[in-house]
């Protein structure tokens with residue numbers, strides 16, 4: 277029996293590709309990736325639905341280095357899809373030996389995405405992965421030249437598909453046929469495709485040479501304000517964000533809360549001077565129930581320590597905030 281490693285993104289297409297192969301009698305093992313910008317959660321869910329094992333590869337650091345300077349550039353936002361796919365395929369190719377696999381399956385569909393899934397891009401990805409003869413794209417294989425796996429009879433080309441373009445009709449019909457009911461929307465899952473997140477990431481990359489993983493983690497939460505190269509303020513928008521952000525801040529960071537009102541959690545990440553502290557306090561006032569007060573008291577201190585300091589400020593003005601806010 278042939279054995280294949282299926283690159284499972286967590287979306288519908290890749291799981292359909294894996295399922296098509298499984299139904300051809302190929303033994304399929306899922307591979308998915310964990311980075312600073314996406315998690316394996318969806319892939320885990322999807323693999324359960326077609327009952328295949330899953331190997332999770334954490335390539336966060338190497339992936340981030342690529343995201344900073346992708347050879348083939350970005351898509352609409354900070355998503356370097358061509359380089360990202362090639363990197364995933366390279367990893368999958370290297371795992372073929374470990375799993376004694378014959379080839380790799382992907383869920384790519386010709387012309388589904390104008391930039392990263394046209395014929396030229398698919399060829400680049402294949403070539404750059406270093407495993408170009410081991411890649412099978414079951415959903416659009418009939419639109420492409422036959423692969424060695426088809427020629428050698430490891431898989432039946434007749435049972436492969438010829439999907440092309442952006443319509444999701446065939447995929448949705450297949451999902452129904454296979455009983456796959458729980459799948460995310462096509463764009464979901466990767467933070468690099470989100471415009472606001474991308475702007476914040478770009479700001480981070482442009483402002484710092486040495487970036488800590490916690491700084492990337494923090495990009496997911498709140499409104500961000502850039503005060504200087506090494507100093508940034510984050511103001512959370514919801515209670516959930518206030519909880520989430522605590523996973524990434526340390527006792528080097530300063531947190532702010534209004535003394536007499538409920539409000540957002542405001543954090544200074546990095547080195548701060550007196551002016552930065554004052555502005556953070558003003559933001560804390562602005563994003564609180566006391567935003568219409570003329571002045572209010574804000575308590576602050578290093579995260580995890582007693583908040584012994586109090587500063588009296590007026591809530592930040594719109595114009596002042598616009599000067600520093602990072603968004604698109």
Ligand code: SF4
Nearest residue numbers: 355356357360361466
């Ligand atoms: S959408 Fe994100 S995870 Fe998918 S290929 Fe592009 S950069 Fe990589």
